[in-house]
Amino acid sequence: MVKLDIPALEQISAGLIQVAQRRGQLYPYPQNLQLGYDKVVLSFLLGEEPERAPSSLPDFYQQWCEKPFSEWNVEVDAEIDVENTLLFFGEPTEITIELAEAFGGSVFSQEQSRVASTLLQRCQSHSQGVQLYTKFRRFIIEHPVLTEQEFVEAKGLFGLGVGLADLLEECYELAPSCHQWQGNFYACPYCHALTSVAYEQVIANPDCNRCPSGRRLKRKVKLDPSILKLRRGIERFWFYPGRAEVRLYERFVELGLEVELYPSCDCYDLRVTFPDGEVWAIDLKDYSNPYLLVKRLGDEPIPSNPTWDLGYIVIPNERKRDRPAYLKELKSRWRWQNIKPMFDDAVFALAKKKLSPQTAESPQISDRERKVKHERN
Incomplete structure (x- = not known):
């Protein structure tokens, strides 16, 4: 052959x-x-x-x-x-x-790299740079589509005194008419991004790892007729991995841990500090192919600063569905001794296990109470 x-x-x-x-x-x-x-x-x-x-x-x-x-x-x-x-x-x-x-x-990665570089430069010169960086990234992750009015309001939010309004224009574009079905735009009920359209039906977004590409969506969310969507590079490299990053961040917070999202303006994704002072550095990688992920990691998958004790490259749990041997294949090419690869549910379970002896010695706080406390803060 x-x-x-x-x-x-x-x-x-x-x-x-x-x-x-x-x-x-x-x-x-x-x-x-x-x-x-x-x-x-x-x-x-x-x-x-x-x-x-x-x-x-x-x-x-x-x-x-x-x-x-x-x-x-x-x-x-x-x-x-x-x-x-x-x-x-x-x-x-x-x-x-x-x-x-x-x-x-690719031009997609170049697109997000250009925005990321500008965002980093501006945040480094701002007195609240780290918080501003995190706020901007979370906004992108939580808003894959915007109405025109929401876009205007967002530019106001990141405009005066912040200086990031023009960067929003580099992150969003008007939704192309090819995404319309019967004159309407729809969002995926799982990832909330704009759906695809083929064969006169609304189908799953090819980048949404919650549902198989091409499957007709029985459930869908009707959107405003004039909307903006994330540009493809921002969507692929910020939005989709970011959903798993924020989800894991919130789960760690509910455990009562001290968690930094994008520490030092995204040196890595999560910095988790335990009551005994141990620090975990977590960088989430959402790749469909484990071998190509290994090639992408380079010599230092997780920067040494901010300092940490244990490092983890974390894969969204959904990848197991499409590739059951994902972790086995990843480990077969793994060459970093001080960093471990694992799925997000496994690293969360590991954190919970580490906490269990400590929490047993102190009054128990329910997950609900932690969540309420987090929301108040």
Whole structure:
């Protein structure tokens, strides 16, 4: 069988994301997409199966990239799930974004990096910079869509005396009409982001790890006719991982722990301090492919400052559903001795277990009481 290596898929993915940034305008062909396509055709020629190769680049883009690799009649690396597709009704899938990142970054990651860099610079020069940084990030996580009036109010909130109103404009865009169904926009009932539309029905968002991509949504939330949505790079790298970050933050707070969200302007995601003084550093990574995640982590997955005693790379629990062997595969390539990988429910259970001997010696505080106390603060 014809073999297709990961570098070829990475280059194709980088090109597909460039097309997505141009709202699906294929021509002129992005160089990476053209070169990646050429590698696919060459693979079939070298495998003496030229008749099986895609007939043209438009055919490759419109037909092949929407099909799982298992239907390409090629052999891909064992690290790649053969049921993955590169496009989902014209939109790059999670694996496509991750492959593009491995290739050297995508326009999506560049988009969020540009906003993140500006946000960090401005917050560092502000007297309440750390709090302001966290407030801005949480706003993005909690507002995947906004009405025009809500957007105006948000610009006021982050405007005078704060100087971040223009950054909101870089995070949001008007919702494209292709997301409308029967003249209306709808939100996913799970992640609350704008839904996709295909085959005259509202379907699950391809990036929402709560429900399978392409499944028709029986439950959906009708939205205002004129709304703004997060730009794709902000949505992929801030919103979706951020939901799990905030969820874990709130669970730790309910345990009565001292928790910092995005300490020192996002050196890592959570800094958890226990009553005995032990500090955990937690960085959440929401990758669909564990092997590509390992490649992305670099030499220092969690910065040493702010200081910590135990470090954890945490994966959203939902990833187990789509890839039951996720953690086993991740550990097979793990090379960091001072940091452990685990799912978010496991790290929470570990924290709860560590607390249990201490809480047994002191008056018990119910989860409800902790939540009320947190809300008051």
